[in-house]
Amino acid sequence: MAFTRATGKHRGPSRLTRKRAGIAGAAALATTGVIGGLASPALAADTESPSFEDTGLTQAVAAGTTLAEQIDAQAAAQQYEADLAAARAKAEAEAKRKAEARVKAAREAKERAAREAERKRLMSYTLPVAASHVSTAYQAGGSVWSSGSHTGVDFHAPSGTPVVAVGMGTVVEAGWGGAYGNNIVIKMKDGTYTQYGHLSSIGVSVGQTVTPGQRIGLSGSTGNSSGPHLHFEARTSPDYGSDIDPVAYLRGHGVSV
CATH class of the missing domain: 1.20.5 (Single alpha-helices involved in coiled-coils or other helix-helix interfaces)
Known part of the structure; x- marks a missing residue:
């Protein structure tokens, strides 16, 4: 007895049936020449490799490269x-x-x-009285000096004129000096001594260091003096009688007298 496959709206075609139908359809298209016309463009499309322009990849790569360059x-x-x-x-x-x-x-x-x-x-050395001049020379003779001659020089100086140290040294005597009146004796840096006599006032004390041009007293006429002036001596020792030419002494230290 032969069995037949039931057909109807509630039963769809099997997979084998669909496959056979597809083959039959393809054969029919081949017979009519339609499949050739459809196949050629399809095959041509399959044989060409897709470009970056077609896929949009070039834009993505270009954008990526530009960003990297911008970052760099x-x-x-x-x-x-x-x-x-x-x-x-x-x-x-x-x-x-x-x-x-x-x-x-x-x-x-x-x-x-x-x-x-x-x-x-x-x-340096300087004059004992600024802008002055010698009024009585060294070793001038006369009875007014006990030794018979002048042991120093006199600088013209009205009473009260500032008297300064002629150079750097240390005061070894400051006070009354008999015939010299108020006087100051300074031991100089070079080992010599200078004396300033007949002062009206004394402005330094023994042991004090003085510098060139420093005021040490004021001129006057104390002691054995005939009038206001400064008696200035240069000596090799602090003692009377060791005097040397004061003008030559000052000139020897660069002072214009």
Whole structure:
């Protein structure tokens, strides 16, 4: 007895049936020539490789490359700015160091010059009375001097005229000196001695160090004196009788007399 497959709306065709139908349809299309016309473009499309332009990949890669370049360029720019700032800071620091060095060098040079000037000043000599002149010469003869001659020189100086140390030294006598009246004796740096007599007042004391041009008293006419003036002596010792030519002494130390 032969069995037949039931058909109806509640039963769909089997897979084998669908496959056979598809084959039959394809054969029919091949018979009519339709499949050839459809196959050619399809095969042509399959044989061509898809381009980046067709897929949009080129735009994505181009966009990615541009972003990377922008990031690199930004990083390079930032590094350049950092290097420039570092170079500028280094240059400013170097300029500041050089400026400070110049200021320091100038200050040290100024200090050296000041020390040298002070050293020269301390080693210098000056007149005992400014802008004065010798009114009585050294070893002038006469009865007014007990030794028979003048042991120093007299500088013209009205009473109260400032009297200064002719050079640097130490006061070894300051007070009454008999015929010299109020007098001061200074031991000089070179080992010689200078004397200032007939003073109206004394402004220093024994043991005090004095410098060139420092005021030590005021001129007057005390002691054995015929009128206001300054009696000035140069000696090899603090004792009377060791006198030397005071004008030659001052000139020997660079003083114009």
